[in-house]
Amino acid sequence: MKGKQSKDLLEFDRTDRVGLRILLWATVGLAFGAQVLEPLSAWVRGRPIEVPFFSEVTVPALDKVGTGYGVADYLVTIDQPQALDHLLAVLPGIFLVALAVAGAVVVQRVMKAVSNGAPFAAAQVGRLRLLAALLAFGSVVHAFLALSCNGAILGRADLGGLSPALSFSFPWLPMVLGVVIAMIAEAFKAGARLQDDVEGLV
């Protein structure tokens, strides 16, 4: 007697694809709101902007009681930012949103090819490599861009004699993810070749 076939719970069906699409574009929308709309709104309303600042500052109250402290990240509030400051503040966000849009479009195309029954189409390798590059290199470029823009804003600001310094941390997680996706792209390349062979098998 044949048993009833159980449904594969991990199977990526239409509902999952729709859910992922919604999640992707919701993430892009949130990134756009937080990284672009918010700084632009601050610009329009003339609100101050905050810039991370890595420095050793003096805290008289702590000095007085003999408590030690060292360098740390602070938020410098630029009370009366100029148009250039606002532009520099929004620039990394625009780049990040552009990366997110490109990533979402690529993921959607990969997903569409899988749902169309052509997971190993030749174009899939290129798409996965593009996604890997967006994650691995795009995240580093974004980090450098944010660092440069913050440095430029701080360079124009009066820091009361403190020399502007910035701390840079490599975005390891997206970089590692990018390398993993590049590796998966290699597997897809082998898959594309196998599919090509199977199509010509008699």
Add this chain to the structure above:
Amino acid sequence: MPVDEPHRVLCHLDDLLERRGMTLAALADAVGVTVVNLSVLKNNRAKAVRFSTLTAICEALDCAVGELFTIAPE
């Protein structure tokens, strides 16, 4: 010759069918392979042939593998 280069295997299924007075559809029936797949083989568009398919074709046409395929000179 590196394996990535296009092959030079020629299939003589057309000649063999003509000599045996057999149609492609009849061969497909006898062998249990679709006409489309046999057509791919006949027109030299196949990249690989299963040993089982080859055995069945040679049995149906009463021929040797060497009669079915040759390698074109460079």
